[in-house]
């Protein structure tokens with residue numbers, strides 16, 4: 001693939017996960033292989049518009065370089081960036097040449113595609129998609145295979161907790177992570193749209209039930225929504 005379909009390229013502050021507060025260049029890839037009920041980038045999965053721009057490598061590199069000063073890393077996000085892994089395979093060596101750290105934000109199911117780029121990725125921000133949260137089918141086997149590849153790098157896991165999220169899903173996720181490495185950071189992310197429905201208290205309850213399995217379980221909000229930035 002010589003061109004990538006990209007929704008937007010911009011500079012901002014990372015608003016979720018372990019690296020909240022770092023300045024990044026964000027490259028938002030178009031399209032996703034899932035359809036979570038609370039997707040916060042419906043434009044990137046084609047729900048509201050199929051608007052994207054096709055970028056060649058040279059043009060994208062020039063745009064990233066223009067936005068780079070002061071940034072810590074380049075965030076490949078979406079949608080699901082691994083849907084366009086052929087392009088990313090060509091992009092990453094160019095970013096590495098420029099000594100830019102690479103942060104991959106992913107829904108954590110396309111493990112064979114991750115395998116082809118993992119050597120050039122520095123940080124993997126991986127989602128665990130809890131079926132009772134997303135309204136999608138379970139992806140436990142895919143998440144397990146994906147995490148086994150991702151853990152070669154700096155990986156942490158996020159799971160959105162909504163008011164619909166079942167305790168059993170959270171326990172299963174914690175046990176699965178623990179079976180691979182109990183020291184991997186697990187972040188419970190309260191669904192922004194449920195913030196007035198007691199979801200924070202639910203997260204606190206779920207944090208307690210994860211503690212017997214994992215050493216580092218945190219509740220972290222999506223700060224970019226609080227800050228009203230992208």
Ligand code: SF4
Pocket residue numbers: 032033034035036038039040041042044045078079080107
């Ligand atoms: S995986 Fe992410 S981008 Fe894809 S539908 Fe779910 S929330 Fe949206």
